[in-house]
Amino acid sequence: MHAFNYHRPSNVNDAAALAAKSADSKLLAGGQSLVQAMKLRLAAPTDIVDLGMVKDLAGIKSDGKTVTIGAMTRHAEVTGSAEVKKAIPALAVLAGMIGDRQVRNMGTLGGSLANSDPAADYPAAVLGLGATITTTKGTHAADKFFKGLYETALRPGEIITSVSFPIPKRAGYMKFKNQASRFAIVGVFVADMGNGVRVAVTGAGPCVLRLAEMEKALGAKFAPESVAGLKVKSDGLNSDLHASAEYRAHLITVMAKRAVEAAMK
Amino acid sequence: MGAPLIGARIPRKEDYRFLTGAGQYTDDVTLPRQTYAAFVRSPHAHAKIKSVNTAKAKGAPGVLGVYTGEEIAAAKLGGLPCGWLITDVNGQPMKEPPYPVIAQGKVRHVGERVAVVVAETQEQARDAAELVQVDYEVLQAVADGRLARAKGAPQLHDIAPDNTCYVWALGDKAAVDAAFAKAAHVTKLDFVNNRLIPNAIEPRAANGSYSRADDSYTLYVSSQNPHVERLLMTAFVMGLPEHKVRVVAPDVGGGFGSKIYLYGEDVVVTWASKQLGRPVKWTADRSESYVSDAHGRDHHTIAELAMDKDGKFLAMRVKTTANVGAYLSTFASCIPTILYATLLAGQYTTPVIHAEVTAVFTNTAPVDAYRGAGRPEATYVVERLVETAAREMKMDPAEIRRKNFIRSFPYQTPVALLYDTGNYDATMDAAQKLADVAGYAARKKASEAKGKLRGLGYAAYIEACGIAPSAVAGSLGARAGLYEAGEVRVHPTGTVTVFTGSHSHGQGHETTFAQVVADRLGLPVENVDIVHGDTSKILFGMGTYGSRSIAVGGTAIVKALDKIIAKGKKIAAHLLEASESDIEYANGEFKVAGTDKKKMFGEVAFAAYVPHNYPHDKLEPGLNENAFYDPSNFTFPAGTYVCEVEVDPETGVVKIERWSAVDDFGKIINPMIVEGQVHGGLAQGIGQAMTEGAKYDSHGQLVTGSFMDYCIPRADDLPSFQVDTRETPCTHNPLGVKGCGEAGAIGAPAALINAITDALGVKDIPMPATPQTVWRALQQKKAA
The missing domain is CATH 3.90.1170.50 (Aldehyde oxidase/xanthine dehydrogenase, a/b hammerhead)
Incomplete structure (x- = not known):
């Protein structure tokens, strides 16, 4: 990788200030995508602002209605958290499916959301549960956060501080993995919020998306057979070496059905 | 001892x-x-x-x-x-x-x-x-071997018109054509043996x-x-x-060849x-x-098998285009010819075989030997044909194999090789038992009850290892000898350093070779060290590939050991005041036959280096011998693999439920190391069949250029292997060994694809049979 200046602030204000100083700076929030890109010389920031020592960005809190997770909380902490397992078991399951053990020990919730990789797992839970993303500049509703391929509503200099997940009545996540990268070819998060059902799909489109027809069908009856017959259109879905748009469309239905089964267990 | x-x-x-x-x-x-x-x-x-x-x-x-x-x-x-x-x-x-x-x-x-x-x-x-x-x-670029000779294809080298390196053939074409003309049934397959990237x-x-x-x-x-x-x-x-x-x-x-x-x-x-x-x-x-790195495989093949009405094989016809990449790598030319077409007899008595191989240049990385090197491609041809033939003839796939097994040795194949020995019934019988083929029908029923598809596939492979008799290789175009060198240096205190021209890069030579030496000399294995990989220390060496190390390198060491023992007998005879012909060597002791007079190995070594009492008139001091060994034939490891899969028709995911492998590697020195080699080979073969495949786009860009897109199988992609062996010792080397490094990679792809096609009820499926590929095959079947 190219040489860069390394900064390790201890609070989020200093981090924002340091990041703002250079036009070509990057925040390091676990580094499981950024560092790889730097090693491949695809990214060459002049300044790296490591959020790893910013203590108040990490941690998990639950108040019975929402689970709030600090942006720098590692995937391994989420998957191992007794509070998350109790309140939103599907979220703990999802975090445990991200990457491998090494990735889960380094990667963070905030890093994943800010990067908005089209095949990342966390966006499915954030959109599927209708979470609220809190930043140094305010809050974002999940429905308005994911804008496109590697694109979010974050403005320059804005740092994610935490994410609040409403606790659903029941929820499930099913992921069909790319056998090489183990990223999601299709990942479906289904949440019965009590007052409605949300269905979010990652891996299939440019960014995570919701499926209104499935939400309606599951709202009427929360059961696998409600979605088993629903065919998803392949228009606009990703197509690559591993999965055509048609295969992805088919997998969305299969994974949605299995996510509902998981939620009902 | x-x-x-x-x-x-x-x-x-x-x-x-x-x-x-x-x-x-x-x-x-x-x-x-x-x-x-x-x-x-x-x-x-x-x-x-x-x-x-x-x-x-x-x-x-x-x-x-x-x-x-x-x-x-x-x-x-x-x-x-x-x-x-x-x-x-x-x-x-x-x-x-x-x-x-x-x-x-x-x-x-x-x-x-x-x-x-x-x-x-x-x-x-x-x-x-x-x-x-x-x-x-x-x-303009051309990456696909099938397009390299097309009209108007971009030309890579001025001296190779139509991007053609050679068109080569082996076997009696007229006899094959005649046999096909009177066949009761012909099975035909047209497939690609996918390009692989070694990834040491x-x-x-x-x-x-x-x-x-x-x-x-x-x-x-x-x-x-x-x-x-x-x-x-x-x-x-x-x-x-x-x-x-x-x-x-x-x-x-x-290394895996690369x-x-x-x-x-x-x-x-x-x-x-x-x-x-x-x-x-x-x-x-x-x-x-x-x-x-040099890649592996990349063949396009049209293969046909002719049979009589009872499923007896009459002839085989194979036409292959081998993509050798942009340049000829060191051994690129012999892999799709000498190490491929000569193996097309497999374990069977097919009387006539004709193979034609066209090697083409393309705008891709050079292709050369990769674990198995030609023999996996040949085994895939033979074993896919045989299994498909059984299905078309409504015969049991094991029975059609048994009907055609070679049972009389030595056996001259119609494709140049002379098999010295083998017992294909033994490995087939053992593999069927290990795989519990008898219980398969019940397991299939249980899968169906869960909405899953179950399939079973065989591969009965053979390989030519112990590469190679130099004279034979030379007559076929080799520009090098293929012998091996070994040197045994006995130190004054009786410990031993062995220098071998074989090279260990994961095979465990330091242990296996030490076992051979310690066993032969009757010494503790810790008294023997193996040195390899340095031209300043080792006499000469042809190195390690083609499962040749123990059969060729090991034999060179044995020959040197025999010289050590012979010299030791002379020294002992002098020390014991006995006739050399009366000295026997066993368990680390030189003994006068029929007496209790003896000298320990270490005493003799010491005498050789401190020759105060020594037959100087007849013998040089020191105890150090070397040998070169050039094998008289290839060795022919063979075996049967049985694979059982369960397919999820909703997603196309294939789960390998059982894998039973019975190999005949001849005499086995260290079963633990052999099992490890089999496991590793199977993993690579399964990788080829299910997960790995190098893909270039039409512009010659490598699409699978990292682990993100090129899938090496992980532990959780693999079943727990059940492995066993049968021993039919090689007849022409003193250890009776054949070699084991490549077998798994040679036999696995055909067994797995045979199992998947059985589960899906389709004739063929391309490798790698990824979930998408399997799902598509099921969709096409549904639509048909």
Whole structure:
């Protein structure tokens, strides 16, 4: 990788200030995508602002209605958290499916959301549960956060501080993995919020998306057979070496059905 | 003495250093005043090099030298040679286009070397490499071997019209055509044997250094055969006297064939070390490995099997196009011919076989031997045909095999090989038992009840190992001998160091060979050390590939041991005042037959080095012997694999439920190591069939250029293997050994694809049978 200046602030204000100083700076929030890109010389920031020592960005809190997770909380902490397992078991399951053990020990919730990789797992839970993303500049509703391929509503200099997940009545996540990268070819998060059902799909489109027809069908009856017959259109879905748009469309239905089964267990 | 050492599960001597990080790989070797090289590689599959501007790179911090094809040409460095001459159907030699160590005027595949930058640090070299400006005129590319000879296809080399290296054939075409004409049934398949990327865990690396003191070079290199590397580099490329070059292949982290060859990087760092008067090190990163290591396989084949009405095989006809990539790598030419077509008899009495192989150049990385090397491709042809034939003839796939097994040995096949021995019923019977084929119907029913599809597939493979009788190889075009050398040095106190020309890069020679030596000499195994991988220590060596180490290298050691024992008997006879013919050697003791008079091995060794009481008139002091062994035939390991899969029709995911492997490797020295080799081979074979496949797009860009897209199987992709062996000793080497390193990779793909096609009820499915591929096959079947 190219040489860069390394900064390790201890609070989020200093981090924002340091990041703002250079036009070509990057925040390091676990580094499981950024560092790889730097090693491949695809990214060459002049300044790296490591959020790893910013203590108040990490941690998990639950108040019975929402689970709030600090942006720098590692995937391994989420998957191992007794509070998350109790309140939103599907979220703990999802975090445990991200990457491998090494990735889960380094990667963070905030890093994943800010990067908005089209095949990342966390966006499915954030959109599927209708979470609220809190930043140094305010809050974002999940429905308005994911804008496109590697694109979010974050403005320059804005740092994610935490994410609040409403606790659903029941929820499930099913992921069909790319056998090489183990990223999601299709990942479906289904949440019965009590007052409605949300269905979010990652891996299939440019960014995570919701499926209104499935939400309606599951709202009427929360059961696998409600979605088993629903065919998803392949228009606009990703197509690559591993999965055509048609295969992805088919997998969305299969994974949605299995996510509902998981939620009902 | 304790239990016999041959056949003992002795833990690997080398594992302590590997598992505790004490291994010394090429990249661990850092010499005084070390410098580092980075290569500029072509981003294009096919382009003219209009100019290379190195000015900026030369001025970058830490840069010591920048060299392009121009400097290489000026230095009169030759191209990389091909070690096997194939003669085509018209009696003409194959086309051998120049393979420059750094591109000259044109690049022919993505990743080809265009320039090299040497700097004080690796980062500086890489930074400066980005500053080398190359002006390319991009040309149309052809990556798919099937399109290489099409009208209007881009032409790679002036001397190879229609991108054709050779059209070669083996077998009696007229007899085959006649047999097909009267066949009751013909089974035909048309498939691709997918291109694979080796991915040794240690990437290639080379560290060259020049000594002004004695005008000599030392090259540390991650290689499977340091002597061959030296021979090719000195005699054919650099024009250096061999005795002025030392090649060391220290610990090597896997090769699978990809480190047999002489690569341009090895030559460049060696040459540059003299230009700069400093050692030059290069270590590939994984991205470089993907585009620049020699790949494997890449055949397109149309294969036909003719049978009578009872399923007796009458003839086989095979037509293959082999994509050899942009240039001929060291052994590229013999893999799809000599190591492929000669194996098409398999385990069967098929009386006549004809194979025609067309080797084509394309704008892709060179293709050469990769674990199995030709024999997996041949086994895939034979075993897919046989299984498909059984289905079409409504016969049990095991029965059709038994109906055609060779049972009388030695057996001359119609494709040149002479099988010395084998017992194919034994491995088939054992594999069927191990696989509980009898219980399969019930398991299939249980799967169906869950909405799953279940399938069972066989592969009864054969391979030719112990490569090779030099005279035979030479008559077939080899430009090297294929013997092996060994030296046994007994130290004055009776401990032993053995020097072998075989090379261990994961095979466990330090243990297996030590067992052979300790067993033969009746010594504790810890008294024996094995040294390999250094041309300055070892007599000579042809290296390790083709499952040849124990059969050829091991035999060379045995021959040297026999000389040690013979000399020891002479010394003992003198010490014991007995006739040499009365001395017997067993369990580490030289004994006068029928008496209790004896000398221990260590006493005899000591006498040899402290020869106060010694037959000086008849014998030299010392106890050190060497031997070369050139085998009289190949060895023929064979076996049967049975694979059982369960398919999820909703997603196309295939789960391997059971894998039973029964191999006949002849005599086995260390069953634990053999099992490890089988497991590893099976994993690679399963990888080929289910997960791995190199893909180039129509512009010649490698789409699967990293682990993100190229899927090496992980532990959770694999079942728990059930493995067993049967022993039919090889008849022509003293250990009765055959070799085991490649079997798994040879037999696995056919067994797995046979199982998947059985589960799906389809005739064929392309490799790798990924979930999408399986799902598509089911959709097509539904639509049909």
